[in-house]
Amino acid sequence: MALLAKPPELSATDGDTPPRRRRTGPLLALGMTAALLALCLLSAGLGAYDIPVGDVLGSLLHRTGLGGHALDRVGESVLWNVRLPRVALALLVGASLGCAGALMQGVFGNPLAEPGVIGISAGAAVGAVASIALGLTFLGNWTVAVCAFVGGLATVLLVYALSRSGGRTEVVTLILTGIAVNAFAGALIGLCVFLADSAQVTQITFWQLGSLAQATWPKVLAVLPCAVAGLAVAPWFARKLDLLALGERPARHLGVDVERLRLVLVLVVALLTAAAVAVAGIVTFVGLLVPHLLRMAAGPGHRFLVPGSALGGALVLVAADLAARTVAQPAELPLGVLTALLGSPFFFWLLRRTRRRQGGWA
C-alpha cells in the first residue's frame, strides 16, 4: 500500500529536464549569409560578358577606396550599370518576399498563406499595371510603387476579411479566396491591357511574367525605403506572432493586442509585397517556399523565422535570377516563370502533406 500511495510517475518525470533541442538557427543564418555573399559576387561576374570574381572584388574595393583596381571601360560599365543594380534589386525583392511570406503565414495562422498564392501580388500588380495603362505620373518615379502598395493593401484587407472565421483561416477558404482574388485581378489586368497602347502593353507583359531585367539604380532607390522599412519593423513582432499561433483568444489572454498587431502586420506585408512587385512584377512561391524550409530546419519560432526568411528569400532570388539569365543564354527566362516552375511542384507536395496530416480538408 505504501508503494501505491506514492504516484509512480512522478519519480520518472520530475527529475532533470531533458537537454534542449540543438539550436540550428545561428548556424543556418551564418551559412546562408556566406552563401549569399558568394552568390552575389558570382552573379555580378557571370553573364554574356564574363567578369572574373577577382576583378569584381577589385572593382568593388576600388570604388569604396580600399585599394583594388578599376576594370576597363566596358567591364566597369557592365558591372556598375547592369549587374550590380540587378543583384541589389534581387536582394531587396527576395528579402521582401521571403519576409512577407513568413509574416503572412503567422498572421493567418496557416502555413500555406503566401502573397502570390492568395492574390496579394496580383492585387499589387493591378495597381502597378493600372498606373502604367492610365499613364499616371502624379508622384514621378514613385507612382508605380505607390499604386502597387495601394493595390496590395486593398487586396490584403479583402482576403483577410473574406477568409477568416473565428480567428483562424482554414486551408480551403484561403486557397479558394486566393483563386477568386487572382481571377478578379487577372480580369482587371486584362482590362488595362485592353485599354493600353502597344508600348504600354509591352511594359504590362513584364509585370505578368516577373523579371529583374530592367534593373537600374533609380529603381533600386525607389524600392529601398519600402523594403528597408518593412524589413526593419518585421522582427519586432516575432514574439507576438509566436503567441498568435495559439489562436486569437489565447494570444489576447497573454497580453497581445490582436487587432493592432493584425493591422500593423497587414500594412507591413502590403508594404513589402508592393516593394517587390513594383520593380519585379509577380514573382510567386518565394514567400511560400523559404519560410517552410526554414521552419523544417530550425523550428517555427518567429524570432529566427522572420529575419531568416528575409535572408533566405534574398538567397533564393539571387540564385533564381542568376539561373534565369544564364541557363538559356543568350536568351533570358522571365524570373517569375522560373520561380513558378520550381515552386508549384513544391506547393503541390505541401498540399498533399497538409492533407495527409489533417486527414482531409474538413
Place this chain on the structure above:
Amino acid sequence: MRSLFRSRTRHLPLPSPIGTVRAEARALRVRLGGRTVLSEVELAVAGGEVLALVGPNGAGKSTLLAALAHDLPAESGEVWIDGRPAGAWTPADLALRRAVLPQSAELSFPFPARDVVRMGRAPWAGSDAEDEDDEAVRSAMAATEVTRFADRSFAALSGGERARVSLARVLAQRAPLLLLDEPTAALDLRHQELVLRVCRERAAAGDAVVVVLHDLGLAGAYADRVAVLHRGRIAAEGPPSEVFDAELLSHVYMQPVEVIDHPRTGEPLVIPRREG
C-alpha cells in the same frame, strides 16, 4: 503610426491578502447570436478559493468564464477584475492578472511543448519577473507532469497530453486569477485528480481559481464553492455540501439523481438514479 509602436507603462499586480476579490460579475447579461445566454449573473471569486461552475450542456458555463476573462462583451451589467472594470485594463495589464485555459488547445505551427509552456511567460517580458521565467516554466511542467515530453512537438501529442501542456502554459503565467474551462475533459482519472490538486495548491498560495467542471464528484471534493448554472442563470451557489441538493440537481440536469455522503470523507457524492 506612432501609437502603434509606442511602449506603454504597465501596471504590475500588487500582492493582495487572501480574500481579495479578483473577479466579479455584476448583474451580468450576455447575448450571443441574438440569444440571451447569461442573465442576472452575480458572482465573485476571491483569492484563496476554488470556485467550480457546473451545470448541464448549454447552461452558460463557458460563456460565463469567457465573460469573466473579458473575451465577450456584456450587454448589460459588468465584469470587474482586480478592482477595475475589465475594459479599463489594457490587454497587457489584463494578462498579468488573469490566465485562461481554453476548452480546446490548437496550435498553428509545430512548436515543441516546452516553447508552448514558455509562451505563458510572455506577459512578463521586460519586467523584473522575467528572471523567474525558467523556474516558472520548470515548475509548471513538473506540476502537470509534462516534463517527459517537453521537447516533442505539440502537434504530435495526444489530446490529454496537449491539455496538460496548455495547463502548464497557464500555470507558468503566474496570474493571480485562473480561469479554467473544463481542464479535466480529456484527462484520465489520475490526471483529473492531479489537475484539481494543482488548483487547490494555487488557491492555498492565494490565487483565485474558477474552474468549469462536468464531474460533480470532482467539484464536490475540490471546490470551496460551487455555482450551478441553469439556462443562463445561477440556480444555486455556495459550498458543495449546501448546493448539492438532490431535488435541485435533478431539476437542473433533468435527470433524477441521489446525493449521498462519502462514508469516509463526508464529501457529497452525486449519483444518477438508475432503475433496476
